[in-house]
Amino acid sequence: MPKAQILESLTEAMVDIDEDLVLELVDEGLEAGLDPVEILTEGLQPGLEIIGEGFDNHTRFTVDLVLAGELMNDAMAKLRPIMESGGKGTGQTMVIGTVDGDIHNVGKRVVAAVFTGAGYDVIDIGENQAASAFVKAAKEHNADIVGASAILGPQKPYCEVIHEALVEAGIRDKVLYIVGGWGMTQEWCDRVHADAYGDTAYEALDRVKVILS
Amino acid sequence: MAAIEEQFGEMENAPDWYGKTLDELDFEWSKEEELELERYCEKIIENAEEEEMTPKERFEATWQKQDKDRLHIEVKYNVPYAVRTLDSFADAIKPGDLYRWPKLHVKAHLATAARFKLDIINVYVIYYTEGLWGGRTRMIDYGTPQLIGEPPIKTMEDLESVAVPDPKKHGLYPGYLWALKELKRIMAKYGADEVMPVEYSFCGDPMGNALLAMLGFNDGMIMIKKQPELFRASVEKMAEWTITFGQAVKECEPDGFYMCSFMGAFPPRMGDVDNTWLMPLYGKIGKTLSAGEGNKPYLWHTGGQSGFEEWMHLYYPAGAVGPNSFGGWWFGDEHPFEPAFEYCREKDLYCGMTIDDHIVLNGDFEAIEAELKARLELAKLHPKHFCALGVLDYWTPQPVFDKTLEIAKRLGRF
Numbered sequence: 001m002p003k004a005q006i007l008e009s010l011t012e013a014m015v016d017i018d019e020d021l022v023l024e025l026v027d028e029g030l031e032a033g034l035d036p037v038e039i040l041t042e043g044l045q046p047g048l049e050i051i052g053e054g055f056d057n058h059t060r061f062t063v064d065l066v067l068a069g070e071l072m073n074d075a076m077a078k079l080r081p082i083m084e085s086g087g088k089g090t091g092q093t094m095v096i097g098t099v100d101g102d103i104h105n106v107g108k109r110v111v112a113a114v115f116t117g118a119g120y121d122v123i124d125i126g127e128n129q130a131a132s133a134f135v136k137a138a139k140e141h142n143a144d145i146v147g148a149s150a151i152l153g154p155q156k157p158y159c160e161v162i163h164e165a166l167v168e169a170g171i172r173d174k175v176l177y178i179v180g181g182w183g184m185t186q187e188w189c190d191r192v193h194a195d196a197y198g199d200t201a202y203e204a205l206d207r208v209k210v211i212l213s
Numbered sequence: 214m215a216a217i218e219e220q221f222g223e224m225e226n227a228p229d230w231y232g233k234t235l236d237e238l239d240f241e242w243s244k245e246e247e248l249e250l251e252r253y254c255e256k257i258i259e260n261a262e263e264e265e266m267t268p269k270e271r272f273e274a275t276w277q278k279q280d281k282d283r284l285h286i287e288v289k290y291n292v293p294y295a296v297r298t299l300d301s302f303a304d305a306i307k308p309g310d311l312y313r314w315p316k317l318h319v320k321a322h323l324a325t326a327a328r329f330k331l332d333i334i335n336v337y338v339i340y341y342t343e344g345l346w347g348g349r350t351r352m353i354d355y356g357t358p359q360l361i362g363e364p365p366i367k368t369m370e371d372l373e374s375v376a377v378p379d380p381k382k383h384g385l386y387p388g389y390l391w392a393l394k395e396l397k398r399i400m401a402k403y404g405a406d407e408v409m410p411v412e413y414s415f416c417g418d419p420m421g422n423a424l425l426a427m428l429g430f431n432d433g434m435i436m437i438k439k440q441p442e443l444f445r446a447s448v449e450k451m452a453e454w455t456i457t458f459g460q461a462v463k464e465c466e467p468d469g470f471y472m473c474s475f476m477g478a479f480p481p482r483m484g485d486v487d488n489t490w491l492m493p494l495y496g497k498i499g500k501t502l503s504a505g506e507g508n509k510p511y512l513w514h515t516g517g518q519s520g521f522e523e524w525m526h527l528y529y530p531a532g533a534v535g536p537n538s539f540g541g542w543w544f545g546d547e548h549p550f551e552p553a554f555e556y557c558r559e560k561d562l563y564c565g566m567t568i569d570d571h572i573v574l575n576g577d578f579e580a581i582e583a584e585l586k587a588r589l590e591l592a593k594l595h596p597k598h599f600c601a602l603g604v605l606d607y608w609t610p611q612p613v614f615d616k617t618l619e620i621a622k623r624l625g626r627f
Contacts, residue, residue: 061480062520063483066435103359105430105431154307154308185575
């Protein structure tokens with residue numbers, strides 16, 4: 001199959017969340033000599049974006065986000081080693097987690113998938129995580145971005161605790177700190193001293209790209 | 214099968230009474246607390262005298278399709294916002310405290326109804342059966358108890374090894390039921406029940422509960438496509454719980470009771486997987502809970518997440534809404550409101566559509582008025598339709614809520 005067709009088919013397979021076909025086409029693309037970054041940005045990522053847009057306009061469902069996120073992770077498991085060995089990808093690492101007292105994770109997983117799709121190495125530390133866990137992971141992985149998800153309204157203030165922990169650890173000025181979750185606003189973003197927030201995963205990605213550019 | 218208590222995981226931070234049955238709970242009120250309760254009830258009665266109809270008359274008129282002074286307003290303020298009233302927005306008392314201490318739960322709802330001149334007291338459920346199917350849980354300050362570690366149900370064998378719990382005996386449910394009964398008793402003692410209706414939740418729906426408490430949300434979502442038999446079996450078992458729990462809530466004699474409807478997370482059909490079996494199952498729940506002698510509280514769903522449009526028209530044919538079943542919906546803001554109102558007019562269903570909670574959080578009164586106006590003009594076209602207001606964000610300032618209610622009452626007048 002010509003390379004362009006592989007990429008097009010990959011996007012369609014991703015939109016259909018056809019796990020077997022996506023992974024098969026990733027292998028086929030690599031065998032055909034496609035750059036893994038190209039497979040990611042020209043094949044997988046457009047499909048994920050289409051699903052995300054569909055969710056925003058109510059034609060796709062939460063289950064699609066979950067399945068697509070998992071599929072993106074599986075595809076990246078194939079691509080990342082090759083990208084890293086070739087010095088590709090953004091070369092930047094994101095640590096993301098849901099804050100202490102909150103176990104919601106769907107939105108966080110979508111953000112992780114979107115940033116993974118954009119070439120970031122995403123370390124998901126899980127849910128119900130104390131500030132110390134964010135700091136530990138940020139140091140361990142030399143994170144460029146730290147993302148905190150707070151879906152439960154009352155947990156929003158905990159995002160400031162994470163900011164303070166990053167300051168105390170001496171790494172706050174080394175990371176871009178982003179926050180998200182239902183009810184997160186610019187006012188709250190400022191209040192908790194985060195650098196950016198996003199109403200959607202793609203909005204967060206766009207803002208991060210602008211800041212880091 | 215082992216004794217059912219053996220399937221329950223440990224609950225960290227559980228209250229002292231955890232493990233007691235409803236019959237064994239013996240909370241008592243001090244004289245000061247009795248005065249507090251009496252004062253809240255007095256205020257509720259005083260509030261009711263300010264308008265042409267009492268909230269209870271208006272609620273009844275809505276369901277009975279009779280004339281009324283304005284639209285009934287149903288606010289899903291839930292536990293977190295009720296707590297805010299109790300501690301004057303200090304963020305001192307936590308929502309988790311209400312789950313641990315049923316007396317606080319009772320006070321919080323009476324205080325909120327008194328403070329905000331509500332049309333109905335809405336008591337939302339405490340949690341979603343986490344820990345009752347295996348797995349450890351932890352009570353937290355600001356949310357429902359959290360499963361710690363892996364979800365308990367991963368295989369059909371896991372599912373077959375667990376029995377359906379009893380809400381009068383297990384978990385935090387005895388405390389919840391105690392609060393429901395006690396609220397009614399106190400309101401009756403001081404006369405507030407004559408003017409103020411109460412609605413009690415038996416949420417979540419079987420599908421939502423199965424995701425949260427049995428399968429894990431993410432794993433469960435994946436199972437819908439990859440292990441549909443296990444997903445279905447889990448939901449069907451959870452439906453037995455829902456009926457049992459609904460019956461127990463009904464015995465607390467609310468004026469209305471409701472179940473969340475989490476449909477919208479996935480479509481009715483996903484490739485080869487047909488999920489429409491959920492509809493007759495929900496029909497069974499509605500019909501079972503509607504039946505029986507004695508008190509017949511009104512029964513409805515809450516729901517309307519993004520994606521619900523695919524499901525809405527499947528409910529009525531399956532008996533999941535309609536006569537002798539769930540009587541209609543309180544819809545969330547993600548659902549297109551015009552077609553929903555039209556559909557519910559055609560089918561003679563209870564129906565309200567809320568506005569975006571973000572604009573209420575932000576105190577955008579212009580937008581609040583515009584969104585409410587659009588919905589309430591349609592709600593006025595059918596006597597069973599009402600003004601729905603949403604799950605207030607924890608940080609929604611109280612004056613904003615006051616003003617929003619004022620707008621809703623004004624726009625809802627006939």
